[in-house]
Amino acid sequence: MNQDRTAGTLRRLPVQKRSVERFERLLDACAELLDEVGYAALTTKEVARRAEVPIGTLYQFFSDKEGLIGALAARNLETFLERVAARLEHEEPEDISGIVDMTVDEFVTMRRTITGFGVVDFGAAGQDHTLEPALDNNTAVAERLRALTATLTGAQGNAELEIAVRVALECADSVLKLAFRTDPQGDSQLIAECKRVLNSYLNDRIRPLGN
Amino acid sequence: MNQDRTAGTLRRLPVQKRSVERFERLLDACAELLDEVGYAALTTKEVARRAEVPIGTLYQFFSDKEGLIGALAARNLETFLERVAARLEHEEPEDISGIVDMTVDEFVTMRRTITGFGVVDFGAAGQDHTLEPALDNNTAVAERLRALTATLTGAQGNAELEIAVRVALECADSVLKLAFRTDPQGDSQLIAECKRVLNSYLNDRIRPLGN
DNA sequence: CTAAAACATGAGTGGGGCTCATGTTAGTCC
DNA sequence: GGACTAACATGAGCCCCACTCATGTTTTAG
Numbered sequence: 051m052n053q054d055r056t057a058g059t060l061r062r063l064p065v066q067k068r069s070v071e072r073f074e075r076l077l078d079a080c081a082e083l084l085d086e087v088g089y090a091a092l093t094t095k096e097v098a099r100r101a102e103v104p105i106g107t108l109y110q111f112f113s114d115k116e117g118l119i120g121a122l123a124a125r126n127l128e129t130f131l132e133r134v135a136a137r138l139e140h141e142e143p144e145d146i147s148g149i150v151d152m153t154v155d156e157f158v159t160m161r162r163t164i165t166g167f168g169v170v171d172f173g174a175a176g177q178d179h180t181l182e183p184a185l186d187n188n189t190a191v192a193e194r195l196r197a198l199t200a201t202l203t204g205a206q207g208n209a210e211l212e213i214a215v216r217v218a219l220e221c222a223d224s225v226l227k228l229a230f231r232t233d234p235q236g237d238s239q240l241i242a243e244c245k246r247v248l249n250s251y252l253n254d255r256i257r258p259l260g261n
Numbered sequence: 262m263n264q265d266r267t268a269g270t271l272r273r274l275p276v277q278k279r280s281v282e283r284f285e286r287l288l289d290a291c292a293e294l295l296d297e298v299g300y301a302a303l304t305t306k307e308v309a310r311r312a313e314v315p316i317g318t319l320y321q322f323f324s325d326k327e328g329l330i331g332a333l334a335a336r337n338l339e340t341f342l343e344r345v346a347a348r349l350e351h352e353e354p355e356d357i358s359g360i361v362d363m364t365v366d367e368f369v370t371m372r373r374t375i376t377g378f379g380v381v382d383f384g385a386a387g388q389d390h391t392l393e394p395a396l397d398n399n400t401a402v403a404e405r406l407r408a409l410t411a412t413l414t415g416a417q418g419n420a421e422l423e424i425a426v427r428v429a430l431e432c433a434d435s436v437l438k439l440a441f442r443t444d445p446q447g448d449s450q451l452i453a454e455c456k457r458v459l460n461s462y463l464n465d466r467i468r469p470l471g472n
Numbered sequence: 473c474t475a476a477a478a479c480a481t482g483a484g485t486g487g488g489g490c491t492c493a494t495g496t497t498a499g500t501c502c
Numbered sequence: 503g504g505a506c507t508a509a510c511a512t513g514a515g516c517c518c519c520a521c522t523c524a525t526g527t528t529t530t531a532g
Contacts, residue, residue, distance in 0.1 A: 062478085066529065069479070094520065104481050109521060188439075217436055217454045224435035225428055228399075243428045250461040273509085277498070280510065304488060315512050320490060 058116035061109070073111055075101040077122050081166025084119075089169055094118065123170045123187060130160055131194050138198055146256060149199055150218075150248045157226060158236050168230055171223065188223060192216040214255045218248050269327035272320070284322055286312040288333050292377025295333075300380055305329065334381045341371055342405050349409055357467060360410055361429075361459045368437060369447050379441055382434065399434060403427040425466045429459050 064073040079100035083092050094115050098105045112118040134156050143149045161168050196215045222244055229240035275284045290311035294303050305326050309316045323329040345367050354360045372379050407426045433455055440451035 064479090066478070093518090095518090105520095106481050106522085107479080110479075115520065213450065213454060216439070217451070217458060220435045220439050221432040221458060224431045228427070228431050239424065240428070243424060246466065247428060247432060247458065247462045250465040251458045254461040255457065275510090277509065279497095283510095305490080306488070316490080317492085317512050318510080321510075326489070 056113050058120050059113050060117060060121060061111055061113050064111065072101065072103050072107060076103060076108055076111065076118065077125055078165075080118055080122050081164075084122075084166040084169040089119075092119075119170055122166060126160075126164060126167050126171065127187060127191060129164070130157070131191070131198075133160070134195070135198055146252050147249050150252065151245055153195070154222060154226070154241065154245050154248070157222070158241055161226070161230055161236060171227075188219055189216060192219045195219065211256065214252060218252055221247055221251070267324050269331050270324050271328060271332060272322055272324050275322065283312065283314050283318060287314060287319055287322065287329065288336060289376075291329055291333050292375075295330075295377040295380040300330075303330075330381055333377060337371075337375060337378050337382065338402060340375070341368070342402070342409075344371070345406070346409055357463050358460050361463065362456055364406070365433060365437070365452065365456050365459070368433070369452055372437070372441055372447060382438075399430055400427065403430045406430065422467065425463060429463055432458055432462070 064070045076097060079097045080092070082100065083097055092115075094108055095105060097118065098108045101108075108118070112121060134153055137152055137156060138149070141148075141152060143152055161171075192212070192215045196212055199215075200211070225240060225244040225247060226236070229237045229244065232240060275281045287308060290308045291303070293311065294308055303326075305319055306316060308329065309319045312319075319329070323332060345364055348363055348367060349360070352359075352363060354363055372382075403423070403426045407423055410426075436451060436455040436458060437447070440448045440455065443451060
């Protein structure tokens with residue numbers, strides 16, 4: 051079935067100035083449309099039209115529709131990690147609960163702020179099963195988050211922490227999706243509930259090991 | 262944008278014998294194909310071909326592709342709830358942990374057993390945003406599960422329990438998806454981790470209220 | 473100045489979702 | 503049995519989508 055290794059990827063990176071601008075415009079237009087019409091109704095023609103770029107150009111950069119959305123997700127992911135890293139440095143939370151609350155808050159802020167962030171957050175929605183097991187975006191985020199927090203939690207580099215972060219991220223993602231499905235601004239009770247889940251789990255999971 | 266109230270629904274229920282059989286065959290073929298080619302590559306033409314039913318007949322029953330997949334999800338959901346209800350009656354778990362473990366195990370069994378269960382479990386994947394807030398399938402499942410367990414947990418009917426079950430279900434769904442993405446048979450470590458999350462959260466969340 | 477690499481373009485191809493006009497069959501009442 | 507109705511059956515074809523490709527232009531490197 052789907053054996054094409056180039057599916058859902060980039061085809062060519064823009065190097066000249068104009069191309070770079072067009073590339074960014076395509077991602078912006080894609081984000082806008084995701085907010086307006088949703089994932090299912092998004093068409094590459096309309097993305098190209100909005101970005102004022104001919105359809106052929108879109109396909110110079112992105113191997114397919116999934117590649118376009120994946121690139122947007124990657125951009126969002128990078129922004130999110132940068133912001134979390136910056137806040138971790140400034141605020142220096144001293145326990146798990148502090149890290150959890152800060153990270154969730156940052157996510158919520160981005161969902162309210164960044165166009166299109168909600169529809170694809172980090173993982174493209176329609177990704178195929180059966181390919182690239184465990185190499186999805188959330189796994190990458192988990193790894194980066196673990197690296198960011200390892201020095202703070204003290205217990206660096208152990209496999210237990212890695213899996214705990216991975217699982218916690220998956221839960222956070224799903225509960226927050228629910229929170230924003232319930233209320234476009236993010237249901238505050240569910241956001242609080244998200245923090246509860248993570249705190250309960252991570253405290254049970256990590257405390258007994260850290261000491 | 263999507264204002265069509267009949268999108269993703271059934272159009273006509275089969276009443277005569279032959280139609281009922283065709284209806285079921287369509288769902289079976291849909292489940293098979295979901296397992297084989299995945300959600301994105303599923304075509305209604307192929308579903309109809311497999312079920313040995315002309316394409317027009319498929320659209321007599323289902324308003325669209327999403328309606329077909331939704332009907333499959335509904336069938337899975339019903340089977341799952343029946344099985345959980347049956348086991349709850351027989352095994353009479355006496356605490357939260359017992360209920361959690363049993364329910365997760367039943368889910369895992371079904372994912373290994375029921376064709377197509379994995380791809381859509383209870384919520385159709387490509388559902389549109391912006392419509393029917395909080396009326397997704399997982400919410401329905403949560404409500405039914407709460408009803409099933411309310412008599413056992415003692416604390417029946419309170420809103421806190423309702424939200425806790427809703428959140429727990431969302432977490433379970435996502436962690437188990439990860440477990441089966443990692444390993445087609447379901448990564449046992451992640452399945453154990455799923456139970457941990459639920460137990461940590463629900464114990465913190467419900468115990469203080471139940472007493 | 474020249475060769476190569478990067479970039480630009482949009483009509484066209486293939487294919488998928490879904491319709492609809494035209495039937496045929498099963499139940500129902502007298 | 504005949505007459506009437508509702509349920510069922512069918513598949514060529516419409517529309518629109520993702521994506522291609524042949525042909526040309528511009529930028530960069532030496």
